Amino acid sequence: MKVAMLISGGVDSSVALKLALDAGHEITAFYIKIWMEDKFSHLGKCPWEEDLAYVEKVCEKYKVPLEIIPLQKEYWQRVVKEAIEEVKAGRTPNPDMLCNERIKFGVFYDYVGKNFDKIASGHYAQVEAKDGQYYLKRAPDAIKDQTYFLAKLSQKQLARVMFPIGHLAKSEVRALAGKFDLPNKDRKDSQGICFLGKIKYRDWLREHLGEKQGDILNKKTGEKMGEHDGFWYYTIGQRKDIKLSGGPWYVIDKDIDKNVIYIGLQDEVEVESKNEFLVEDMNWIPEKPSFAPSYAEATAGKKATEGKNLKVKIRHGEKFYNCKVGYLEEGRLKIKMDKGDQGLAAGQYAVLYDGQYCLGGGKIII
Secondary structure (H helix, E strand, O other): OEEEEEOOOOHHHHHHHHHHHHOOOEEEEEEEEOOOHHHHHHHOOOOHHHHHHHHHHHHHHOOOOEEEEEOHHHHHHHHHHHHHHHHHOOOOOOHHHHHHHHHHHHHHHHHOHHHOOEEEOOOOOEEEEEOOEEEEEOOOOOOOOOHHHHOOOOHHHHHOEEOOOOOOOHHHHHHHHHHOOOOOOOOOOOOOOOOOOOOOHHHHHHHHHOOOOEEEEEOOOOOEEEEEOOHHHOOOOOOOOOOOOOOOOEEEEEEOOOOEEEEEOHHHHHHHOEEEEEEEEEEEOOOOOOOOOEHHHHHOOOOOOOOOOEEEEOOOOOOOEEEEEEEOHHHOEEEEEEEEEOOOOOOOEEEEEEOOEEEEEEEEEO
């Protein structure tokens, strides 16, 4: 097939490119540039030039044509602006999830990808076609599995994507990078939000939202424990950056109208942890299932699926919770987990799973 390969300069997408070539596909590589150096260069250096240098070496090694696609404007309008608004409203956004849905497999397809049979990337995920529908399946590497970040993709998007390394573990990908003698075989994995590079998230927030002094209160006693520079620097369950004696302290709650952060100790966090929440804007893969009973029926003991158990992730990683799911008015879901989570925060995404298959995801409201 004629394949548009999204390549970032990291090991994963580079190995994916080589495997796609070995499978006989005609490859054109694309580097999507979303870093806005004119806006953020004073905050620090983004490694996009270093990334691109590795991309060029890999493409040169395999004689693959390379194109650079600047999507800074689109990224700002469709991802960053919403992320800023979410933070201002006291919620915890996930820009990487929006980037996959709206940029990598959204506007890139509209601009370029539509001229190809498939868009390939280095994601750890698998796509299965069955009975005319497409299913998103977890990667065997539980730590690296990225189906969580892909849970907002539509049937049309899944029909045109290809994940060449989705069936592999990270250790196998590293081994292949060595076997292929890739220029970036020893390069470390990137961390953090994709458009920030090495810029600290806190510095980026300060650039857009500034600082506003507020109180840090002990949730249990009401005692003032200290001061902070703005509620937007904190999320529920956070421990980092609370530099107060007598801890470790965790963020338990926020009052965005009063600009107050409430903190507590570990035992108080466990008491405050939640196991029930609502989900809106749910995207179903491959379609809205009929298995979920009403929430009243589910909590009365009726299984959420016909003989199956659902699981939910509320953040990227290995951790799943068993859960019951019910429908409410206006298409909202109500999810009840078997255990509470101390870091459950509005704005995060809840992603549902049935065994190895990702059913889709939506935004948490509390």
